[in-house]
Amino acid sequence: MSNDATLHNQDLAHHGHVEHGHGNGHDGHGHDHHHETFISKYVFSMDHKMIAKQFLITGIIWAIIGAFFSVLFRLQLGYPEATFPWLESILGHWAEGGRITAEAYYALVTMHGTILVFFVLTAGLSGTFSNLLIPLQVGARDMASPFMNMLSYWFFFLASVIMMSSLFVQTGPASGGWTSYPPLSALGDASIGSKIGMDLWLVSMAIFVVSSLLGSLNYISTILNMRTKGMSMTKMPLTIWAFFFTAVLGVLSFPVLLSGFVLLLFDRHGGTSFYLSELFVQGKVLPNEGGSAILYQHLFWFLGHPEVYIIILPAMGMVSEILAVSSRKPIFGYLAMVGSIFAITVLAFLVWAHHMFVTGLNPFLGAFFVLLTLLIAVPSAIKVFNWITTIWRGNIRFTPASLFSIGFVSTFISGGLTGIWLGNSAIDIHLHDTYFVIAHFHIVMGVSAFFGMFAGIYHWFPKMYGRYMNQTLGFIHFWITLVGAYLIFWPMHYEGMAGMPRRYFDYSNWQSFNMFGGLNQFISFVVIIVFATQLLFVFNFFYSIFKGRKLTTPNPWDATTLEWTTPIHPGHGNWPGEIPEVHRWAYDYSKDGKDFIPQTVPVSPDESKH
């Protein structure tokens, strides 16, 4: 079997000697019989399951930091007149007298966006679950190249270290927004956040791109090449389809971002003028001529838009799987689900300029982007319809995972609908850069993706650690987060429709928006409660790793997919014996009077067709 062959090839490369009778064994022990040290098991591990945990825990640490930053800047937005002396003790001169400075505010906003979009919802979400589930659900012993997979995590770790270190440099981290538009990001003298912090940001992001590419390469070749016997593409669970197209998006869009960053680095340090033209900084005329700042926006959004699908597709896949399992019903419209993911993937590359309607883009060109953008509503609506019909009249088992999945569908609808508004270039003239945009993308991409991630963590935690997470804490976590998320972001729609612009430090002297003072205070208050609830989740997560209720069965949710046919604590290699053969699709629930039929059960001749 090709799977075994690959794994053993890695062995040979790793240990540098040939063990006879090892490569031809097909005994499937995987790496069980190897002596594993602490370093090779927990640190430089090549086991996809351990790498998944590394991605997850690094992502959780980043999520706490990124969310805490939002608490800090919400304090400023909610209580612009108040002083919080404790802020000065943690932020030092960035919060002199207990009030966040404007520079610190912009740094916090920028890092909040960067951290959550890339380090949490890209690496933490897709990195965790693609690694964990692809080999387990397609029936492979490990990734196509476990070594490259390990490199992918360590490049991510290096990017994390550099980004983290940028928080501690004297001039502070990057503060020109998570999009880092030039000229602000290209000129060191433009703001203090454009100095060394910006360089560290760019270097960290370039390394992040490398990590993402190494990971995606592996995901694609594992899915296409290393499926077990009988696992045809159409028998794959929807999670795998989603991870597959996520990886395709990443492989094709991240390199373009990298080229944009390379040009930006040359503008910063090589004296080139790719993005710079006729500029004055502090009264001085700059020599740069002939550049175009809009060029960067094209390169950035060519990744930037697929990036939102890189974030949401894995969540969609996991939600599809969890909804079917918890409703005890087959997923509704399997092929339509696959087709809509594919349609979203294609359209993702053709809509980037809808972020640029007000940059002076030719309105005739804009019309095409409006059309293509609105077209995305079609596959999205198909998916929403199929999720609802999947749970319709199902025998729903309410677990934290299924609640978060249903919550995902809710937030995806309410956030997605406002996308239809923003996709229109005419309405966008009014709504561009207002709180309406903030509300839209936080609900549809931020909250929804987080709900998908939470659902995935609650659902697959037993596979990762052999224990359950606490359900009661999970329910508390779900309800406060769902209600809180709506209370935070719903009012922002109204602020945005009234024209309140985003990225301002202080609105209190702005007569037009004085009426929102109380509302802003309310939002900030809810943010603090929701943040505290996330800490409850983090506590639940780490407590359950060591003290959670132990699993007594390898298949706790009565699911059909292959990962639940492995032992409770699978070794490196996943299955102690032969890799099981697959005979049916992943969604035979409530069929012929049986609650569920695992994928490994052969189809009997008198079985009804689905």
Next chain:
Amino acid sequence: MLTMNAQKNKIHPHKYSMWIAMASITMMFIGFTSAYVVKRAQANWFSFELPAVFYVSTGVILLSSLTIYLAQRQFKARNMSAYKQLISVTALLGIAFAVCQIIGFADMKDHGLPLNKTVSASFIYVIVGAHVLHVIGGVVVLLVLFARAFRTRVRTYSAVPIEVASTYWHFVDGLWIYLLIFFSLAR
């Protein structure tokens, strides 16, 4: 593709990964060259002749594609000494290619086209430079293969590493031809 089966599928996962990686690298250069096209359509575009040494380097890299092809054939025929010679020649040609490109940069600088003066020249430096880095990456891979060929304790019979390396080598060769034609046409 939908009915593709793992057992029928004979392509090695590492080769597959290489093809995806090449798609990815291609996208990066598409990013660069589209930026070039967009910039060129705007005002103040300064057009100039490419350094002549770029045509020499084209010959060098084409020759190196031939030598790595021969190396792969010798490996499969188990002519290990010929194989070692051929991959060394390929690696040397790769280094010669990089040197040619750097001579080209020096030539541009001497003709009043440094990195930071006009944006059309800046593009040449950055795009050609990014390509040279990819060629040097290939040279490093060849050096690893070279070192492996000298190991006595372990004999490698799998042709996959040399096949993957040679696919990549042809790819960076083709990429350079594309860039040269692109720069010549869109000046």
